[in-house]
Amino acid sequence: MKTVYILLIAFIIPLFASNQERDLQAVFLGRFAKFIEWPQNNRDVFTITLINENPFEDLLDKLYIGKTIHGKKIKIKYVTDVKDIGLSDILFITLDDQKDVGKVIKYAQKHSILTISEQRGFAQRGGIIQLGFVMQKPYLVINYDSATKSKIKISSSLLAIAQDVIKEEAE
């Protein structure tokens, strides 16, 4: 019954994301960073990249420009092609084409980028965090194995609030 409920929610979330949820989504993008440990790098900026459409309009700029994450200035980057992703820390994916999503995930894993998307089945396909909402409450599915492949460490605190954690060892 729980699985049916979860699947139902997963279908509904992307279709009916309200403005309030979008606002929360924007806030959560930055908050995820608090619970993630990236491999050491020499970059002095923290880059949040959106690929494909920008559902937040100027919200991300308002929220993050001039602020820091892990002591680094935040940079918001909007791209449409995987080639343009470059060196990023967080990648929010709104691509519809699953093939493109697969390419992006592969790229992200290679460059230790935290991938986040609201698409259903995103975590199952190799994405790290699938962020949805049910009744304006966050609904998280985390692919731990994918994070490990990306050399990204996820805090147990974040794993604790995930409704589903994909982890081979656990299975």
Added chain:
Amino acid sequence: MSSKHYDYSIRRKLVYFFSLSAIIALIISTTTMLVYSYLHEKESVINDSIKLAKVSGKNIAASLLFIDKNTCKNILKPILNDTNIQYIAIYNQNGQLFTSIGTNESNKKTLAKEISSMEKDVLFSIDLNYINILTTIFYDNDVIGYLEVHTTTNKIKQHMIEQALASLLIMLITIFIVILLAIKLEKMFLKPIFTLLDAMQYLRKNKDFDIELIPSSKDEFGELFNEFNIMAYEINKRDKILHEHNLDLELLVNTTNKELKTTQENLDKVSILATTDALTNLYNRRHIMDIFDEMIKKAKENKKHIGIIMLDIDHFKLVNDTLGHQAGDVVLKEVSHILQENAREVDNVGRIGGEEFLILCKESDIKTLKYIAERLRKNVEEKIIQYEENKTTQVKISLGIYSCIPNITKEELIKIADDALYNAKETGRNKVSIGVKN
């Protein structure tokens, strides 16, 4: 200590003193310990809550930031296993209640309203039943919310009760030890005191200062015993000297008494010699005249009669010339003896010249006086006087008498009596003649 307590025995005083000291010391130490314990426990509870906030903060950070109340509750639930923790509330960055678990028994005392004005990372309020602590939840050096914990003071109370009971037990044990100690000390202190007391009572009853106490220790009691021995020795020594002095004094007193007695006897002799005639033992002239003055004075005062008898031995010169002065003296003695024997007890008889005599008769009218005079005359006349062995003689006396309530001088009275005597001589001797006032 009231005056009544001064009468208590040393044992009671010792027990009181030690018990009181122990109780006061234990009360002070127990109170200090309880206050310290209370402060320590309070500090401990506050520190535990701060640690809890730190640890919980890490665990619930994600649920707080991603608004997952259920997960947050699930994470916090095990904390309530500690029965002392009654209530946990999580507030977001803005101080709004995010979620809570447990029962807020002290609802009115929630610290949520303090968040906006919170200057420190930790706030707490404490009352008899609860310690409420509000701590800031940090994550990655950012304030992500606030955690309020309501902990009962049961643990502190329990701990303090245990400590109080332990203190009470220690107090009872201490008092018991103190009482034992007091009894032991009492023996230690009282034994020498009683020894000293016995010795003093012995001294008082027997007056025997030849006594010595053997000190059993070298402490103050030992010194006391030594001082007592010295005192007894000194008193004994002084007593002996006093005794010797007493003997000397007694001897001196006895001697003095004897001397005084002798002196008194001598004085008496002198006095007798001064007032009596050595030959006849009758009053001498001077003394009978003094008595006469006194009798006249009293008779005047009392308005009573006074009687005078003047007499002499008839032809006494002839006795001396023919029988010798020694026989004359015997005659004088014998006549004096008769006069003394035949006068009344209250009458005074004196020798005022060679063979002249004066008899003063108290409160005697002329009739009484004549009766006495005749008796004297008769007894002298009948008396056979032995002046030597186998040698006797007889003498007679002539008497002049006069009686009156005196309103004239002594000399005038004597003159009247003397004239009466002269008259008796002139009219044949061996008779009584009554004097007449001219």
